[in-house]
Amino acid sequence: MKKIIVTGGQGFIGSNLVEFLLEKNYFVINIDKSSYSANPYNVKDFKKDKKYIFYKLDINNKNKFLKIIKKHKPDGIFNLAAETHVDRSIDSPYAFLKTNIMGVFNILESLRSFSKINKKVIKLVHLSTDEVYGDIPKHQNVNENYNYNPSSPYSASKAAADQLLKAYFRTYSSKIVIANACNNYGPRQLPEKFIPKIIFNILKNKSIPLYGKGTNVREWIYVRDNCEALLKIFLKGKIGKNYNIGTGKRVKNLEIVKNIFNIAKKNKIKFSNKNKFKYVKDRPGHDERYAVNSSRIRKELKWRQKTSLTEGLNKTFKWYVTNKKFFKLVSKKNINKRFGLKI
Numbered sequence: 001m002k003k004i005i006v007t008g009g010q011g012f013i014g015s016n017l018v019e020f021l022l023e024k025n026y027f028v029i030n031i032d033k034s035s036y037s038a039n040p041y042n043v044k045d046f047k048k049d050k051k052y053i054f055y056k057l058d059i060n061n062k063n064k065f066l067k068i069i070k071k072h073k074p075d076g077i078f079n080l081a082a083e084t085h086v087d088r089s090i091d092s093p094y095a096f097l098k099t100n101i102m103g104v105f106n107i108l109e110s111l112r113s114f115s116k117i118n119k120k121v122i123k124l125v126h127l128s129t130d131e132v133y134g135d136i137p138k139h140q141n142v143n144e145n146y147n148y149n150p151s152s153p154y155s156a157s158k159a160a161a162d163q164l165l166k167a168y169f170r171t172y173s174s175k176i177v178i179a180n181a182c183n184n185y186g187p188r189q190l191p192e193k194f195i196p197k198i199i200f201n202i203l204k205n206k207s208i209p210l211y212g213k214g215t216n217v218r219e220w221i222y223v224r225d226n227c228e229a230l231l232k233i234f235l236k237g238k239i240g241k242n243y244n245i246g247t248g249k250r251v252k253n254l255e256i257v258k259n260i261f262n263i264a265k266k267n268k269i270k271f272s273n274k275n276k277f278k279y280v281k282d283r284p285g286h287d288e289r290y291a292v293n294s295s296r297i298r299k300e301l302k303w304r305q306k307t308s309l310t311e312g313l314n315k316t317f318k319w320y321v322t323n324k325k326f327f328k329l330v331s332k333k334n335i336n337k338r339f340g341l342k343i
């Protein structure tokens, strides 16, 4: 049985990836520092699984991280631990630099130390973002050779980590692969992010905050499809390469909100028609549009997304309606004026 470390496995994509890998019969070691964005609800079903272990640990703790690697000798590491909220990165960038850059450095150094004493090859799949490419002009999409041009401290920290990973590949032949994914949505995402926030506010009959005019365009992928892409990258992805993960489905934020309103209506959720939207002051440096060209992963690794946006949004809405306890277990640390929820 193959052993995999997932970092950030109590968060949104991480917990979906842990679930997916357990289903595929991997032994999964989850390393997470249980920050405000982790939710115990996300991992409640794994605890009974004998193929699952959890370590509460900061990826910046190199000694303990290396100890875990030496003990378990995993076949692969998926690094998903990160500070992830762009607005928080604008308010306080330091934590982003510490985890998203120094944390990656620590993982790379741990693997380098391990490779000196052990012949086993551990492949590191690092989850990065399409935001590293910056604002993409209308009618264009960008492949893996496009220049990095990040706009926020969050995307800059992710871009810096990608560069470090590539340098370690060049210099030390570190066994790394980078996945640049578009916006994920689905079950277990913290409601400070766009889609779960819309659903949460509909369920609470509160208006939906929209940046600017709601015209920003994002490319969307259902989280399970992203997890399948990550596994393909682990199994077949070429060491030292980047793979964009995208669907080609690019939609204005306002359209997403309208789609979810319709789903709520169909599900007979009562939601006041008054003050549906609350337009809020735009985020500084807000990118207008993201759009990736994902033909590399499609051609080389034969990956395809399975879930359409309509199907994915319906599934996502249903999940939040039937898992209301998820909202109750959102960390209290997340409740503050600027980002918080009133539960």
Ligand SMILES: NC(=O)c1ccc[n+]([C@@H]2O[C@H](COP(=O)([O-])OP(=O)(O)OC[C@H]3O[C@@H](n4cnc5c(N)ncnc54)[C@H](O)[C@@H]3O)[C@@H](O)[C@H]2O)c1
Pocket: 007, 008, 009, 010, 011, 012, 013, 014, 031, 032, 033, 034, 035, 036, 037, 038, 039, 057, 058, 059, 060, 079, 080, 081, 082, 083, 084, 085, 099, 103, 127, 128, 129, 130, 158, 180, 181, 182, 183, 184, 185, 189, 190
């Ligand atoms: N959500 C998206 O749309 C998206 C798109 C592209 C890439 N990504 C990337 O995917 C990864 C996961 O994103 P997410 O949306 O699931 O984030 P999330 O905020 O839901 O989860 C992040 C997890 O990492 C943990 N963590 C944070 N700092 C840590 C540290 N120093 N040590 C150990 N654990 C730590 C948190 O406790 C949390 O459980 C991130 O690297 C993010 O940049 C996300």
